[in-house]
Amino acid sequence: MMSDVYIAGADMIAFGRYPDRAYFQLGAEAALMALDDAGLSIKDMGAVYASSVFNAQSMLGQKMLKEIGQTGVPCINVSNACASGATAVREAFVAIKSGLYDAVIAVGAEQNPRGMLGGAPPFGPPPEGLFGSESMPAVFAEAGMVHAARYGTTVEQFAQVAVKNHHHATMNPKAYYRRETPLEEVLASEIIAEPLTKLMCSANVDGAAAVVLVSERKARELGMGRAVRIRASVLASDPYEPRNPEMFDPNSVTRLAAAQAYEMAGLGPDALDLVELHDCFATAELLHYENLGLCGDGEAGRLIDSGATALGGAIPVNVSGGLLSKGHPIGATGVANIVEIVEHLRGQAGARQVDGARIGLAHVLGFGAAAGVHILEKA
Numbered sequence: 501m502m503s504d505v506y507i508a509g510a511d512m513i514a515f516g517r518y519p520d521r522a523y524f525q526l527g528a529e530a531a532l533m534a535l536d537d538a539g540l541s542i543k544d545m546g547a548v549y550a551s552s553v554f555n556a557q558s559m560l561g562q563k564m565l566k567e568i569g570q571t572g573v574p575c576i577n578v579s580n581a582c583a584s585g586a587t588a589v590r591e592a593f594v595a596i597k598s599g600l601y602d603a604v605i606a607v608g609a610e611q612n613p614r615g616m617l618g619g620a621p622p623f624g625p626p627p628e629g630l631f632g633s634e635s636m637p638a639v640f641a642e643a644g645m646v647h648a649a650r651y652g653t654t655v656e657q658f659a660q661v662a663v664k665n666h667h668h669a670t671m672n673p674k675a676y677y678r679r680e681t682p683l684e685e686v687l688a689s690e691i692i693a694e695p696l697t698k699l700m701c702s703a704n705v706d707g708a709a710a711v712v713l714v715s716e717r718k719a720r721e722l723g724m725g726r727a728v729r730i731r732a733s734v735l736a737s738d739p740y741e742p743r744n745p746e747m748f749d750p751n752s753v754t755r756l757a758a759a760q761a762y763e764m765a766g767l768g769p770d771a772l773d774l775v776e777l778h779d780c781f782a783t784a785e786l787l788h789y790e791n792l793g794l795c796g797d798g799e800a801g802r803l804i805d806s807g808a809t810a811l812g813g814a815i816p817v818n819v820s821g822g823l824l825s826k827g828h829p830i831g832a833t834g835v836a837n838i839v840e841i842v843e844h845l846r847g848q849a850g851a852r853q854v855d856g857a858r859i860g861l862a863h864v865l866g867f868g869a870a871a872g873v874h875i876l877e878k879a
């Protein structure tokens with residue numbers, strides 16, 4: 501029988517600007533933190549899965565091991581746009597599930613470029629038929645406009661995502677932007693791509709995060725007290741569909757991944773206590789409420805208005821501050837979203853703790869396209 505897979509260690513460095521340090525040094529620090537959290541050493545790891553996008557050609561895993569101990573184990577470097585971190589964790593999950601290893605580590609690390617991304621590798625140009633735009637803000641602005649045209653979603657409802665997530669970030673010492681941004685400030689900040697203002701765009705920061713995955717046998721040996729079970733680990737690419745620009749939904753890959761994840765976990769969105777989803781832009785968060793089944797199609801605007809997705813609401817979303825305020829170091833983001841869920845399931849999230857959290861979902865979307873969904877449960 502295949503083993504269940506558990507997270508025994510999880511941690512991340514504070515997201516920010518690290519001009520004097522290399523991406524692999526950031527990754528090494530996060531890896532040591534997660535190993536320490538698990539009570540294990542790099543010598544216990546059967547394999548290393550390392551995720552990066554802008555540093556993807558440069559053997560992140562091997563360079564990281566030079567910092568913390570070269571043990572000769574397989575080192576798998578992955579790059580899958582903004583879903584890279586989830587891809588590393590999913591490959592680590594498959595390795596434990598297969599019975600090949602008892603313990604492995606997945607690490608994401610990135611030093612992001614500054615300014616607007618897109619139109620050049622690794623993002624663009626977009627695959628033929630996807631919108632007409634090459635910049636990431638424009639792509640997600642257009643997706644928001646399509647939603648607004650179909651369902652009457654307002655600019656204020658999109659902006660409220662930024663207000664909420666910046667508020668959450670004030671309670672997260674590892675988030676980069678930790679100050680309140682009232683609605684008027686969000687709406688008044690520089691227009692990047694209508695309806696997105698600067699404060700509705702994810703922050704380009706550096707960062708690293710890591711998780712240690714173990715078999716059930718190893719989890720029992722370490723003690724189940726702090727273990728988190730991975731009930732679903734799913735990665736999807738775009739399903740084929742004839743492209744119709746007016747009907748095009750850039751996030752359909754998330755729907756596919758979510759459906760598979762709910763099936764694997766044997767539960768539905770109603771069972772979730774919290775969600776960390778890919779709010780690369782404020783518009784994206786509302787679209788993903790619907791893509792992940794947190795509400796019906798066209799209801800996302802009303803969901804944010806209701807306060808349900810704020811801390812203290814029925815289904816808190818992006819309590820970490822999200823990519824909008826915690827930051828979006830691309831290759832690290834998918835791992836960091838999982839680290840956030842683990843902290844809540846263990847009751848270690850401090851002021852932003854979601855009370856009584858037992859089941860959480862972490863999601864990322866890589867434009868172009870890949871989506872990763874992990875459903876985690878307190879063991």
Ligand SMILES: CC(=O)SCCNC(=O)CCNC(=O)[C@H](O)C(C)(C)COP(=O)(O)OP(=O)(O)OC[C@H]1O[C@@H](n2cnc3c(N)ncnc32)[C@H](O)[C@@H]1OP(=O)(O)O
Nearest residue numbers: 582615616617636677698699701702703704780824865867
């Ligand atoms: C599928 C996907 O994930 S695609 C997403 C991939 N990622 C992206 O596309 C990145 C999106 N973000 C951007 O393109 C850029 O951040 C932009 C264009 C919005 C802004 O870029 P710039 O004009 O260079 O802004 P810059 O980063 O210098 O910030 C200027 C100031 O604005 C403020 N600011 C910028 N973004 C934010 C934010 N999200 N929250 C709070 N304050 C912010 C800060 O005060 C910042 O100063 P600081 O850097 O000293 O902290």
